[in-house]
Amino acid sequence: MTSDRTQPSRNPDSVAGMFNRISRRYDLLNRLLSMRQDVRWRKKVAKRLHGMTKVEILDLATGTGDQLLAFADAGVEIERGVGIDTAKGMLEIGRAKIEAGEHSDCLTLAFGDATAIPYAPASFDVASISFGIRNVADVGRALQEMARILRPGGRVLILEFSLPRNSLVRGAYLLYFRKVLPCVGGLISGDASAYRYLNRTVETFPYGDDFCELMRAAGFERVTAEVVSLGVATIYEGRKNER
Numbered sequence: 001m002t003s004d005r006t007q008p009s010r011n012p013d014s015v016a017g018m019f020n021r022i023s024r025r026y027d028l029l030n031r032l033l034s035m036r037q038d039v040r041w042r043k044k045v046a047k048r049l050h051g052m053t054k055v056e057i058l059d060l061a062t063g064t065g066d067q068l069l070a071f072a073d074a075g076v077e078i079e080r081g082v083g084i085d086t087a088k089g090m091l092e093i094g095r096a097k098i099e100a101g102e103h104s105d106c107l108t109l110a111f112g113d114a115t116a117i118p119y120a121p122a123s124f125d126v127a128s129i130s131f132g133i134r135n136v137a138d139v140g141r142a143l144q145e146m147a148r149i150l151r152p153g154g155r156v157l158i159l160e161f162s163l164p165r166n167s168l169v170r171g172a173y174l175l176y177f178r179k180v181l182p183c184v185g186g187l188i189s190g191d192a193s194a195y196r197y198l199n200r201t202v203e204t205f206p207y208g209d210d211f212c213e214l215m216r217a218a219g220f221e222r223v224t225a226e227v228v229s230l231g232v233a234t235i236y237e238g239r240k241n242e243r
Helices: 011-032 037-047 066-073 088-102 140-147 167-189 190-203 209-217
Strands: 055-060 078-087 105-110 124-130 150-161 219-227 233-240
Touching: 011 037, 011 088, 011 140, 011 167, 011 190, 037 066, 037 124, 037 150, 037 219, 037 233, 055 066, 055 140, 055 219, 066 078, 066 088, 066 105, 078 088, 088 105, 140 150, 140 209, 150 167, 150 209, 167 219, 209 219
Parallel strands: 055 078, 055 124, 078 105, 124 150
Antiparallel strands: 150 233, 219 233
């Protein structure tokens, strides 16, 4: 189900430029505007890999590396964790966070586009993307690329905003996204347009069953969608065919 609101431009250069402009305040605003729910959601994604050993993970649209760090902090035994992004400013901050932490031996960040992943087929056990799939220029292509770089039986984990089904919750959520978030985000980051873009992408992006169908069309099986925080976000999971 999608909104009738106008689709925002997802020009790759424009999106990368926007995230470069807000990179210095990005983590602060994520925590503030989500009331730290973004941390909890990433931890829930990470728990899905509980018990896996020597796992190789590729995190797309990694930003400042928060999802990779969440996997490592959750005790996932990471053999190799790579995060790619097209916003160099975000990557610089992410690298500093990794170097200052305990996981610099297994985590690395690199420049890369989710629609043209610079790795060979069957290179990773897990592909993840948190709050980034709605920003790519070609969602279907990005999903196909994730399937390509996964080994047979590999898992894809996607965390993304969605719209609550309950009309009261949805109304309050949209009021916050349309009015409060751009004002606060703009005041702190100095770029209100970036946070107006955020709410437009959320309102026009497919979620729930519609997004699950996109995953299946890209070749994923056993696709599931777990609603979190009353539908404010959704965790999607799928498996690459084992044959």
